[in-house]
Amino acid sequence: MSERRLLIFGPPLAGKRSMLLGLAAAFGQPVAPFEARSVANELVAGFGLRLALDANVTFETVFGVVWATTVWSPLLERASDIILILDPQDVRMYANREMLGLLDWKHRTRVCSVVQTKADLVERGMPMSADFAQLTLNMPVQQVRKDQPASYVGVLNGLGLPRPSH
Numbered sequence: 341m342s343e344r345r346l347l348i349f350g351p352p353l354a355g356k357r358s359m360l361l362g363l364a365a366a367f368g369q370p371v372a373p374f375e376a377r378s379v380a381n382e383l384v385a386g387f388g389l390r391l392a393l394d395a396n397v398t399f400e401t402v403f404g405v406v407w408a409t410t411v412w413s414p415l416l417e418r419a420s421d422i423i424l425i426l427d428p429q430d431v432r433m434y435a436n437r438e439m440l441g442l443l444d445w446k447h448r449t450r451v452c453s454v455v456q457t458k459a460d461l462v463e464r465g466m467p468m469s470a471d472f473a474q475l476t477l478n479m480p481v482q483q484v485r486k487d488q489p490a491s492y493v494g495v496l497n498g499l500g501l502p503r504p505s506h
Contacts (some may be wrong), residue, residue, distance in 0.1 A: 345421070346397070347400055350426055353432075356401040356403050358486055359401070364391050366489060371389050372389070372392075373390075374400070375388060376415075389402075393502055397501055402415065420450070421451075422443075422452065426481075428472045429466050430467040432469075433471055453482060453499065454482070456472075457483075460487060
């Protein structure tokens with residue numbers, strides 16, 4: 341298997357960190373911090389987390405309130421695949437659109453999965469945006485739930501990645 345670097349990408353507060361931690365728990369692997377640096381090699385506010393499933397598969401994300409293209413650009417450039425995390429709540433559509441604006445055509449072609457977070461909030465009455473379907477790049481959307489850790493592993497279906505052994 342060739343090396344795969346999967347970037348968990350999306351707006352602040354969409355669930356990128358929860359996704360990475362859910363995968364780490366499912367695989368029984370530790371998460372390691374890394375220094376997220378800008379294009380100018382400046383240390384940035386926010387935190388990088390990395391999960392190595394094995395020598396060939398690595399997940400990375402930056403969490404916290406990180407909007408800047410200069411922060412995401414180095415990660416987008418080295419990613420072989422992008423898992424796009426979007427929050428369907430009406431109040432989060434602006435944030436979703438802003439982050440999608442950072443993806444140029446080259447990056448959009450590497451989106452291997454679109455993930456909808458916060459399904460539990462929508463079920464409890466938070467309004468879901470009518471525009472959400474238009475933002476999903478015409479790809480099927482998978483839902484994940486913090487209260488169902490196995491849903492994080494379901495995102496890997498069809499990606500040809502290792503599966504948890506337990």
